[in-house]
Amino acid sequence: MGNSxxxxxxxxxxxxxxxxxxxxxxxxxxxFFAVCAAMYALLGVSVLAAFALAPIGAGFxxxxxxxxxxxxxxxxxxxxxxNRLLGLACSLLTLTPYAAWRRQHAGHHxxxxxxxxxxxxxxxxxxxxxxxxxxxLTLRQRWWFRTTRHPVVANVLLPPLVFLVLYRVPFDTPxxxxxxxxxxxxxxxxxxxxxxxxxxxLGIEAVLTVQLPIASLGxxxxxxxxxxxxxxxxxxxxxxxxxxxxxxSLRGSTLLRLPAPLQWFTGNIGYHHVHHLNPHIPNYxxxxxxxxxxxxHHVPTLxxxxxxxxxxxxxxxxxxxxxxxxRDLECQAAA
Numbered sequence: 001m002g003n004s005x006x007x008x009x010x011x012x013x014x015x016x017x018x019x020x021x022x023x024x025x026x027x028x029x030x031x032f033f034a035v036c037a038a039m040y041a042l043l044g045v046s047v048l049a050a051f052a053l054a055p056i057g058a059g060f061x062x063x064x065x066x067x068x069x070x071x072x073x074x075x076x077x078x079x080x081x082x083n084r085l086l087g088l089a090c091s092l093l094t095l096t097p098y099a100a101w102r103r104q105h106a107g108h109h110x111x112x113x114x115x116x117x118x119x120x121x122x123x124x125x126x127x128x129x130x131x132x133x134x135x136x137l138t139l140r141q142r143w144w145f146r147t148t149r150h151p152v153v154a155n156v157l158l159p160p161l162v163f164l165v166l167y168r169v170p171f172d173t174p175x176x177x178x179x180x181x182x183x184x185x186x187x188x189x190x191x192x193x194x195x196x197x198x199x200x201x202l203g204i205e206a207v208l209t210v211q212l213p214i215a216s217l218g219x220x221x222x223x224x225x226x227x228x229x230x231x232x233x234x235x236x237x238x239x240x241x242x243x244x245x246x247x248x249s250l251r252g253s254t255l256l257r258l259p260a261p262l263q264w265f266t267g268n269i270g271y272h273h274v275h276h277l278n279p280h281i282p283n284y285x286x287x288x289x290x291x292x293x294x295x296x297h298h299v300p301t302l303x304x305x306x307x308x309x310x311x312x313x314x315x316x317x318x319x320x321x322x323x324x325x326x327r328d329l330e331c332q333a334a335a
Contacts, residue, residue: 059265066267068308113252
């Protein structure tokens with residue numbers, strides 16, 4: 001009764017506001033192109049000055065990804081066609097094949113924080129092992145887990161590899177998803193035509209010097225942003241028979257409170273508990289929904305510093321009912 005009541009009350013925030021959507025799209029895309037243009041112009045003056053703008057360009061790229069994310073949930077416009085067209089346009093900048101990502105992401109929303117369905121739609125950034133599962137691994141398997149989940153590897157080295165290389169092939173797209181697999185190659189062709197078309201005018205060195213830092217920093221920021229949304233020490237994982245979408249939203253997702261400029265660049269996705277509770281709410285209405293409903297205020301909350309540390313919470317301790325780190329597990333074993 002209470003759970004359905006909460007979800008029902010969020011519905012008044014899920015209608016897109018056309019003016020807000022258009023303003024966000026124009027400022028995000030316009031800001032991104034303006035930064036890129038400034039970087040190209042600065043290359044003839046100082047490469048370091050051009051590089052100094054890359055974090056700002058990456059911020060706009062993250063914001064564009066949030067728009068693509070909303071389009072994938074059909075929440076940015078009322079028109080399904082408009083959502084699809086803008087989502088496809090954004091995907092050419094985020095380097096993320098839209099159709100394949102959209103279907104994969106839908107899987108995440110159906111299994112997050114469900115211990116018994118972790119392998120049917122999650123990834124290393126929104127999944128975990130239980131302590132007992134980790135302890136049952138061989139030494140080589142433990143080494144691989146520790147290496148791939150190390151904050152530097154998982155949140156700095158891997159994200160650019162995923163967006164720049166792995167997204168070019170259907171590496172995790174089931175063979176039965178024929179339309180989505182085909183869309184990946186069409187997406188690659190569009191990227192080749194778009195960025196390749198800049199080379200005759202700007203030169204391949206200039207294109208790589210501008211676009212690679214922006215794409216890499218954007219990938220790092222975006223992956224961190226989405227990974228910590230389920231990584232607080234107090235976030236909860238449950239077995240399937242106990243899984244409830246409302247409880248999972250309020251106890252299995254976080255509220256990431258960021259400074260105002262970072263909240264703007266990240267499209268309010270820090271209100272992730274609201275997004276999971278109702279994925280049809282546009283990103284620019286998430287905070288309003290949170291502020292209006294007192295039931296949404298008592299959720300795992302992270303500051304920016306908490307979020308940076310949260311990347312270490314990669315294990316679920318079923319006995320203690322909380323997330324834990326590999327270091328904490330070692331300390332417990334040594335005690």
